[in-house]
Amino acid sequence: SFDRPNIYYEVRPKHKGSYGELLQFLREQPESSVIVYCQSRKGVDELSFALAHDGIRALPYHAGLTSEQRSENQERFIRDDVPVLVATIAFGMGIGKPDVRAVIHFDLPRNLEGYYQESGRAGRDGLPAQCILFFNYGDRVKVEYIIAQKTGEHEQILAYQQLQQVLAYGDSTACRRRALLAYFGETLHQNCGNCDNCLRTVIMEDRTIDAQKFLSCVARTKERFGMGYIIEVLRGAKTKKIRDYGHDQLSTYGIGRDLSVEEWQHLGRSLLRQGLLSESTETGYSILRLNALSREILRKQRDVVIEALPQSLQNSLARSSRAASVTPGLAPEEVGLFQHLRHLRKQLADEQGVPPYIIFTDATLRAMAQQRPQSSSQFAQISGIGSRKLEAYYIPFTREIRAYCEMHDLSMGLSPEPAAKKEAASASTTGPAVPSLTRQITLQMYQDGQSIEDIARERNLKPSTIISHLAELIEAGEAIDVSALIQPGHYEGIHDALQQVNDEALKPVKELLGDAYSYEEIRLVKALLRQRA
Template sequence: MQQARDLLKTVFGHDDFRPGQEEIVASVLGGDDVLAIMPTGGGKSLCYQLPALCGDGVTLVVSPLVALMNDQVAQLRQNGVEAGALTSNNDAEENERVFTALDDGSLKLLYMAPERIATSPGLLNRLKINLLAVDEAHCVSQWGHDFRPDYLEIGRLREALGGVQIAAFTATADEETRSEIISKLFSSEPRQFLRGFDRPNLFLAFEPKNNPKRQITEFVAARPDQAGIVYCSSRRKTEDLAEHLRSKGVNALPYHAGLEAERRHTNQRRFSQEDAVVMTATIAFGMGVDKPDVRFVVHADLPKTMESYYQEIGRAGRDGLPADTLCLYGVDDIKLRRRQIDEGDAPDVRKRADHQRLNALLTLAEAALCRRQTLLGYFDEAADPCGHCDLCKNPRQMFDATQASQKALSAMLRTGQIYGLEHLVSVLVGEETDRIKSQKHDQLPTFGVGTEFDKSQWRSLFRQLYAAGYANVSIAQGSWQVCEKARPVLRGEEALKLRFPDKQAERKRTSARSAPIELSNVADQELLKALKVCRTDLARQQNVPAYVIFPDRTLIEMAQHRPGTLSDMVEINGVGAKKLERYGGEFLRVISDH
């Protein structure tokens, strides 16, 4: 382990391991097969990169996306490590570099997608592969959210390579998914490291949709110097929202699979190389993002499952510094997600599991107490109230909603369970619309019985009943129906508590999200900006992501400690020997000029 510790400092510039890394590295170096579940930003890649540098031969890294592989290769090369990726995007010069390094024995890490591995048996058989590292191992699970069929072949690949040692890593895997990973990848029980799912640096927040374009614009505009991602459910929405944000002075770019390849590549490169770019994207822009200084992730629409939500917010704050998350949701989102499950080609058992995963996310969205407790509880992890989510900062007021729920459910039943939300709300508040009069619903016992709440408050209560499974919404007609679960409530046999639909409290909660998180106590913000400009220039010259030169955390530390010599600079976290040689002088000059 001493060699690993030395390399941690000289190559990567870190004085110590992050929590959980050291024992995983020790286990891999000891020859154990390993399955490690570590939160995003916990430093999974270092757990196989360090062992690769300590041993002979090649570590083969199975990774699902080209962008992710290229970023890791670029970072390793910046640190003086010979690494390469064989992908369909390589030009002839890059392929020649990789094969030359393989032939002369200097290449330490080779990255390949599972689909490419399946077509390259001859290449792999001639290499001395001493470790098979599987990144994003949850892709092996047919029950997961990022299933990749070719991941199922990795177990056979391991046997074809003579039973080579295997280390698998992922950030999101419940017990069912972990069991499937083990059965598909390992020939015997591996050493398991479950390092927890908590990302304490992420602020968790949900808000019901109420003019979502305005909500997103206010949130993003309050963070003018921060990079962020806004996830949208459709390609069109990414482009519309990016155009709207640009009209408000935000440096926003769209990203989705339907964009022409050159524009998509240009937008991704700008997001990687520049500071303060906001990407409005579908989840096609996701797993390949290795940018550590994404300061916020916004969901313009409800994600598909709890796992998807956790995976996507995990793209913020990978450097360990504070980051914000915000998820907007509404009844239409819930209807869309449920329709996608019901109309899919999956077998019934899979659909039931997908509905359960969606219901878990709805429970999080409509939670009354600490969100982190609800989120971690889903992954079977206990937690105290975090003090770092919207509900801890502004606790929600609960009330006995039994009578209000009876009124809402009765309105559904007495109108024949064939009407939509707005009609039902109008009945409850006693609004004499033409449709209500024509259907004689103004003569129903439920007409006007809900004047204690206004229409927006009733919408909130209906949404909570839907999320909690007391009501259903027809996919085809949008009509509301009473679920069997609601019968005891209607009969007065069961009391029901819901969140009080207090508009003032919601405004207070929204207001609490309006201020961007302070990242550091750097007194000289102008110096920090100058260091970032220097970093951006170097990144453009080399056509690499800016964080490959130095991450924000390193620049912040430079601005705080203002090193005056190369000897001082080497004490800065993230400055290894190779980067000190390459960039130390340039960043010292920037500091000296300020």
């Protein structure tokens, strides 16, 4: 499945204050790993420079850097030397770090498939993560310029359709997750409850009079202009273009000074979304056109009710910080211990020359902060700690835990939460069999963020064997995120092929699908379908 329940999706309006919002977001969680995507190399350089100037440890990542610079910047990000990496859209896809807490698109993505892949860099450790898109219709010009550089007419048409899908997603008031999954052919039968649209309080308001002003202005300018120009006329802008066209003499000139640009944009997009206004792009530019419903509004035969524009982003900002935090549900003293353990992990990782998540994942550190193990047996019971890590890290981590607990007068050796114990007991009695040791090792290494090739090399096994381990674990009921191992769009194709062939063997399915699909993908999709059955 393409569903990532731990990711919180949000779209924010992009405006002059958006950089300040980004800065506030990063300052509220200075230790969290964040990837920020921009459309161009210039945008990456300017944003990373501005963030660094404002005290955020951020590095750029794009094709214009030398391979040595890119490798160094990525390595510093992976090793937690810097918390923020600013990358160009698409080029930052090679960044492999399981504990990225937020992915932020500061520019418009080119298509939903790329947006899903890029946002999928967040929360690969299964802990809460955040994906924010700063959305502005004006950014479409940058994407349209890129589309115009394409040589084939069919390629341009397809790219433009994909851009329209991104614009519809950004402007939607429906569940974000349902929209993304629908793009990949999956159906979510209920709202996710973990996106901005699902969590916000919707207030509806009658904006019929303002809509009549807007549509009247479209009519009086002969339906020849886009939204930005219409809003300038409504707000009485003193521009040469307006004077040259004589639109400063219209009755609608300046009648909308009481509303901000953002309020007029919100109304205009709402009219488009409800089909009360049409848009033409035949000339390569957005032109607003009246339709039958528009004329009903002008004749006072139809009212216009839209969602109110939020007056403040404070609730959104607070919600985003919680969503991207890895410590929700922890008591204040547990949060403090968690941060101490993260610093110890970083110190050990630097000494060993490995990324911190190779030592322990954030999920394992979180469990340590909650249970505060004292003995080796208690330490070994925590998820993510095998015999090798028990031997290597038991002493330094329990020493850190003991020192912190003594300083803050905390008890040690606590049992896991009752719900977790109950779930574990239920699984042991009624669930699938406990996976073998070799599969458990594969699972731990995969959840530690290692690639299939790295796991195979370290364990002296074939990559196909590692894939088989994961598939067998999925069939046994393990919740494993393998979306990164299945190319976008392939899940649905394999699903259909498996239904057509109806054969246990993989070869007939592979022959039906062709060389674009791998045996590994087929094996994993088959396991996911069996798990759901």
